[in-house]
Amino acid sequence: MNVTVDQDTCIGCGACAEICPAVFHLDEETGKSRVIDPDACEYAGCCEAAEENCPVEAITVEGDSGF
Ligand code: SF4
Secondary structure (H helix, E strand, C coil): CEEEECCCCCCCCCHHHHHCCCCEEECCCCCCEEECCHHHHHHHCCHHHHHHHCCCCCEEEECCCCC
């Protein structure tokens, strides 16, 4: 599974980090979300929820989560 955050699109709202802290982290320097552990998507099961709740659709989740 591959998870990416489009840095140009992200507005740093923090929703993804709140929904799925195992995978997304709001970077203090850029103020934007970054993927800290894409492999965590496999077991955390919250990547899709984060993707759906991103207000600007900056998150792309590719591949089968297995859920
Ligand atoms: S939910 Fe979307 S806009 Fe908000 S911090 Fe995450 S990637 Fe950025």
